[in-house]
Amino acid sequence: MPDNPLTHFANEVSKLMPDILREFLRRQTREISQGNISLPQILILDALKERASMRMGELAEYLSVSMAATTGIANKLVKNGFVLRTGTPHDRRIVNISITPKGRKTVNEYNRARQKTIIEIFGSLSSSDRSKYLEILNKIHYRLR
Numbered sequence: 001m002p003d004n005p006l007t008h009f010a011n012e013v014s015k016l017m018p019d020i021l022r023e024f025l026r027r028q029t030r031e032i033s034q035g036n037i038s039l040p041q042i043l044i045l046d047a048l049k050e051r052a053s054m055r056m057g058e059l060a061e062y063l064s065v066s067m068a069a070t071t072g073i074a075n076k077l078v079k080n081g082f083v084l085r086t087g088t089p090h091d092r093r094i095v096n097i098s099i100t101p102k103g104r105k106t107v108n109e110y111n112r113a114r115q116k117t118i119i120e121i122f123g124s125l126s127s128s129d130r131s132k133y134l135e136i137l138n139k140i141h142y143r144l145r
Contacts, residue, residue, distance in 0.1 A: 045107035
């Protein structure tokens with residue numbers, strides 16, 4: 001009996017996706033490829049770049065990880081000068097994280113590298129193919145929300 005078409009699709013995507021993701025990350029930033037900053041750290045910086053600060057609980061929810069994991073990631077960001085940790089005077093249990101100029105510079109470099117990578121990879125596709133791809137990504141994004 002032949003494979004279910006959806007199962008076949010899942011198998012093919014499962015084969016391709018790790019290589020695609022790895023290559024995107026490799027091309028995007030020297031900092032990640034050299035191990036100076038991790039993808040979860042970049043995700044936190046990206047979340048913080050448009051905000052004054054975020055509570056640790058918000059970051060944990062944003063990353064879909066535990067508070068302990070978020071604390072570990074944030075500790076490395078603080079140690080390397082990418083973010084500042086501040087308490088709230090009226091409630092010491094609340095910890096806020098805010099991006100530093102060094103963190104902002106790093107995330108901006110990462111985002112420029114990501115844009116360059118996307119242009120390099122998708123530049124060889126037709127405008128029509130890029131439009132179809134973007135339409136599918138938007139559908140997936142909507143479905144995940």
